[in-house]
Amino acid sequence: MNSLSFLNHELAQFPSPEFALTDPNGLLAIGGDLHPKRLLSAYYNGIFPWFNENDPILWWSPDPRAVFVPGSMQVSRSLKRHIKRHGWRFSVDQAFDRVIENCAKTRIGKEGTWITPDIQLAYKKLHRQHKAHSIEVWEGDELIGGLYGIAIGQVFCGESMFHLKSNASKAAMLMLHQHLLAHKFRLIDAQVMNPHLESLGAKALKRSDFINLLKRFRDIEVASDAWHAKEVYLGF
Structure with a gap:
């Protein structure tokens, strides 16, 4: 089932990309931080951050790629x-x-x-x-x-x-x-x-x-x- 996860500032595993929303395409999680370990974990699992200034951090894994x-x-x-x-x-x-x-x-x-x-x-x-x-x-x-x-x-x-x-x-x-x-x-x-x-x-x-x-x-x-x-x- 597609669902949106909310992350806190404690470093934790990302949800599997297969749970990303279809609309908007690939939105997987909101929140967390831009700590290097979290960023590397994201890319390691096919996820990346993409958000506008003053918005919460949005994490994506679109389909197709x-x-x-x-x-x-x-x-x-x-x-x-x-x-x-x-x-x-x-x-x-x-x-x-x-x-x-x-x-x-x-x-x-x-x-x-x-x-x-x-x-x-x-x-x-x-x-x-x-x-x-x-x-x-x-x-x-x-x-x-x-x-x-x-x-x-x-x-x-x-x-x-x-x-x-x-x-x-x-x-x-x-x-x-x-x-x-x-x-x-x-x-x-x-x-x-x-x-x-x-x-x-x-x-x-x-x-x-x-x-x-x-x-x-x-x-x-x-x-x-x-x-x-x-x-x-x-x-x-």
């Missing part, structure tokens, strides 16, 4: 030419705080402005614990795009991306695919399908199938150097 297999992103020749023409550089974990802050700024006034100051603080803490990571896109010394998310075993749970110049967020996504493929990640969780993700090659999976894949890959360790802060290079 948008996913990518690393390396499956559909890349146009025009995007490749654009990246080469502008001489963009890429890095991993060199500017996490700036990435999440830009994701928050560029979403102001848009639907789903969930990257509140509390969310930013929580994910910055996870980054300090080497659990949250970022991809950065640079034009010279200017940060022009990027994305961030959570690594759970061989699964990368994408949270948000931004661009200050056209195609920079797509370029960040392309770099993410290449980086994850090189380090033997098996799945990218993109959460909720939309036309932009679909155009990039995302597929919609039934929640039960997504959870089964998550259970297969979430406890498999990846190379310890996967997220060393460094400059990285696109292979074309």
Whole structure:
């Protein structure tokens, strides 16, 4: 039976995603906090927070789920030419705080402005614990795009991306695919399908199938150097 759970501030197990509501799609629980242990427990079980400022914390596990297999992103020749023409550089974990802050700024006034100051603080803490990571896109010394998310075993749970110049967020996504493929990640969780993700090659999976894949890959360790802060290079 679908039901909504109410969480207190004591760290406790989340209900199974199968109990999430169908309307609104995937709403599973309300309340709790953004403690790093609770956040990691959520992602480990296929759940993520998504709420507007001044609202209670809402926890979701939608059905279906948008996913990518690393390396499956559909890349146009025009995007490749654009990246080469502008001489963009890429890095991993060199500017996490700036990435999440830009994701928050560029979403102001848009639907789903969930990257509140509390969310930013929580994910910055996870980054300090080497659990949250970022991809950065640079034009010279200017940060022009990027994305961030959570690594759970061989699964990368994408949270948000931004661009200050056209195609920079797509370029960040392309770099993410290449980086994850090189380090033997098996799945990218993109959460909720939309036309932009679909155009990039995302597929919609039934929640039960997504959870089964998550259970297969979430406890498999990846190379310890996967997220060393460094400059990285696109292979074309």
